[in-house]
Amino acid sequence: MASKVIQALYNDDDVLMSAVKRVKAERHHIEEIYTPFPVHGLDKAMGLAPTRIAITSFLYGCVGLTVAITMMNFIMIQDWPQDIGGKPSFSYLENMPAFVPIMFELTVFFAAHLMVITFYLRSRMWPFKEAENPDVRTTDDHFLMEVALHDNEDQLKALLVETGAVEVKITEKH
């Protein structure tokens, strides 16, 4: 079932911030905000829960470290031990300094790439996906706030105009 939302467009991030605070104070539910660039402190003003992406990043880093250790242990110690620079590969621990750069790189590689992929998936973004963005101007210089409607059209409209919205329109959300 389609629900009705009201969309307010702003042309300044400071105006947007104060509008968000005002709308929150009046106990309306902000569904989503589309901005052309990250607005500092917007997540806190909207009351979004803090991100947990850092935790996933740490866990991915641990996975990367484990992969590096297992991989180097298999390649250099078990499968094909080589004597490099007078340092025969008899045990992982004794040769560990040589593997530290690989351990470091794979930790960073896993943490960074998997974190970005997690972020994309969590934000429901994937290749060839159609943009959810309701108005193309939010990719240029406008900010768009989407508020849920519950038979309070006129009151909400008046409030949004009062907060400095340059344009207010009501649409169906699918």
Added chain:
Amino acid sequence: MYTFSNRLRTAAFVLMIVGALGLVYGFFAAPSTEAEAMAMVADAHHGEDHGAATTHAAEGEASHGEAHAEQAHGEEAHGAETHEEEHGSNHGEHLLHQLQNKPWAALYVSAFFFMMISLGVLAFYAIQRAAQAGWSPVLFRVMEGITSYLVPGALIVFVILVLSGLHMNHLFVWMDPEVVAHDALIQGKSGYLNVPFFLVRALIYIGGWGAYQYFSRKFSVAQDTASDDSNFKKNFRISAGFLVFFLVSESMMSWDWIMSVDPHWFSTLFGWYVFASMFVSGITVIAMITIYLKSKGYLEFVNDSHIHDLAKFMFGVSIFWTYLWFSQFMLIWYSNIPEEVTYFVTRIEDYKLPFFGMLVMNFIFPLLILMNSDYKRLNWFVIMAGIVILMGHYVDIFNMIMPATVGDQWFIGIAEISGVLFFAGLFIFVVFNALTKAPLLAKRNPYIEESKHFHY
């Protein structure tokens, strides 16, 4: 204005007195003859306790036979050591020198460690000035307080260097003409490594640092009552100039005052490595003193974000230190060139616990503790992490100086702990005294408003 509380002042004096007594004890406990030295070590081996007994050794108890057995055992260890320069001298004399060096080395390590903290802060301060950083001016007075220890601290180190030059101790083996006469490598370096030039260089470093410290403080205080920004601009210029001087002089200082205790060994990134150590210790001390002053109701303009930023620096520079430590270690370990690798062979054989313990304290601990963003805003968390980081970097300096000066006779005993206590007391006294001399807010700094409202 800050007033130096009586309790803290008393604590500083107690630390100094206890430390001084312990250091004096350390000097008296050192053996004065070869026989005594042999007896002490023989005794220590008897008790199965390497170091503890070297400090508490009851003298002259060991029988002749035991002393001989010890000599045989010791000769073995001698072979593995890096002191090729000691070829001619016999084992007893060598051991005597090591044990006599012990209290000197303890004194030197602590004196250097506290001097290094304020030197690291001076560099941090100069960077903030030269970068015209907007977040940090509220902390300038704290930094200026800490750097006021630099000149007294560096002069104490200088006095120890002069005493070494006068052969009061054997910290620097290249200062001994007997050794140089039998050592072609040191002879080749004697154009640089000779006592007069060494001391002149030390004076140039200390003079340069002291001059910057003096003028930057003077301009900073003058800016409080000025009607324009001319003092601020002057400070910007001398800070930029100082950083150039500092990077060169700090690097040379680390060769002179630390690396030359192993005159055969060299590492090209040693200056950076010592710099990382002093930088992270300095930032840690800024954070700790700021939190202390805040807990006493001062520095009301410092907020969580400032502490958060300092903790980020502690975290980041700890990792930077590890990066340099590892870069130095891995290249030497891999290439395995005898004259280079002996440095790490002695450390891993005789200093296993401090050598690897330092890595845990300086890398793994701060990495895991300070990784979480929220923890960097908890004052007690930053203090606890800071204490471990400071101890870790003391051990770092310990590992740089001790192997070449006392060899396998090291121990963190009365002399070492007393050295730390004495200089900690002196440091607290000088720093907090300097903090009372000027308002804690540099109120006319053009960035002070930005800094007060700094919010992350």
